[in-house]
Amino acid sequence: MRRVLPAACAALTLAACGGGSSAPSTPTQPTTPTATPLALTCPAPVALRTTTGQPVTLTYVTPQATGGTAPVSVSCTPASGSAVPVGSGSVSCTATDARAQTTSCSFGVTVAIAPTLSVERFLSLGDSFTFGTTSRVDRVIPGDTYTQKLEFLLRERYPDQPFTLTNAGVPGQFMDQIEDRYPAALRQSNAQVLILQGGANDLNTEGARSITDIVTRLERITRDAQGRRVSVILATLTPQRPGSTKGTTSPADIRTINARILDLCRRYQTGCADLYTAFGGEQSPLIGTDGLHPTPAGYDLIAETYFEVIRRLFERTAGVLPLS
Structure with missing residues (x-):
């Protein structure tokens, strides 16, 4: 006889209403996400x-x-x-x-x-060339004077070191005045290096007869500085343009005094900045319109010339060594 289910079970499964058994369902297992590679x-x-x-x-x-x-x-x-x-x-x-x-x-x-120098205090002693007198504008290295330009180059190459570079240039001075100012300037700057250049005003006023006096005073200052354990950098005079308003010294006299300055460099084993050779002679475009003073680009070259002398004399070796 067929079994009749209650009406309430009509919409349900037979098992749910007690009308028989059915196969149990299998639980769904959660999916394990695949780990991203480490x-x-x-x-x-x-x-x-x-x-x-x-x-x-x-x-x-x-x-x-x-x-x-x-x-x-x-x-x-x-x-x-x-x-x-x-x-x-x-x-x-x-x-x-x-x-x-x-x-x-x-x-x-x-x-x-890092590259460093064994010295940090400099004194630049001289006349209008040290002071920074120019005759036209053509700046490349930042700074109005060669000392400012030189300081820029030093800080660029040796950013881990502090430097002082004292500018003791006075326009129009003769070598006797520079020599008189030297002791106080050295004492006040406490310099380890003396950059010394002068004599152009003497030559332009007295000509060849001033050469021996200029060289004698340069020598005395050099000898005194070395006796105080101060290193010296001597510089030859830059060219002058014949027939100009201020470049009145004869080319022969410039060559003569520069030869004697180079001899001082050798005899006293000083640093030597051969500015005359760096400028390339009397018709150098780095001498301004007055025929005597450098252009700002000329001062760039002066700063670069001194910088290379300083680097050669005082730079400690930089480098990288294998790790132990």
Whole structure:
């Protein structure tokens, strides 16, 4: 006999109304997401400088790991904050996630000995050339005087060092006046290096007969400075343009006194800035319209000439050594 189900069960399953059994349903298992591969990205190489050759502190941002199964830990060797010596090497970093998966990266570290000078205090003693008198505008290196331009070059090359460069130039002065001012200027500047140039006004006034007196005074100042353990840089006179308003010294007299200044450089083993040769002779375009004073571009060249002498005499060797 067919069984009749209650009306209330008409819309339900037979099992739900007690009308028989059916196969149990299988529970749905949650899908396990696929983990993203563990990755680690290191920072860019680090370049450090030291002026003493001693180890410096290495600091960097810890690399960020991506992917993997949290939590993820990152460790680096050497650690940020470590002292590292002069040389080149690398930092190695490793990331480890909760499933013990690992990945690594590394970045370079270089510690260089920055170029420095063994001296920091300079005195420039002289006349209008030291003072900075110009005759037309044609500036390239920042600064109105060769001393300002020279200081710019020093700070550009040796940014880790402080410098003082005292300008003791007085326009129109003769060598006897420069010699008279020398002791006080040296004392007030406490200079380690004396840049000495003068004699053009003597030559333009008295001609060849002043040459011996100029050289004698340059020699006395040089000898005294060296006796005080002050290094000296002597400079030849720049060319003058014959027939101009202020360039009245004969080319032969300029060549004669410069030969004697170069001889002083050799005998006293001073630094020597051969400005005459650097300018290239009497028709140099770096001499201004008055025939005597350099253009600002000429002062650029004077600064560059002194700079190369200073670099050759006093620069400590810079470089990178292998890490021990």
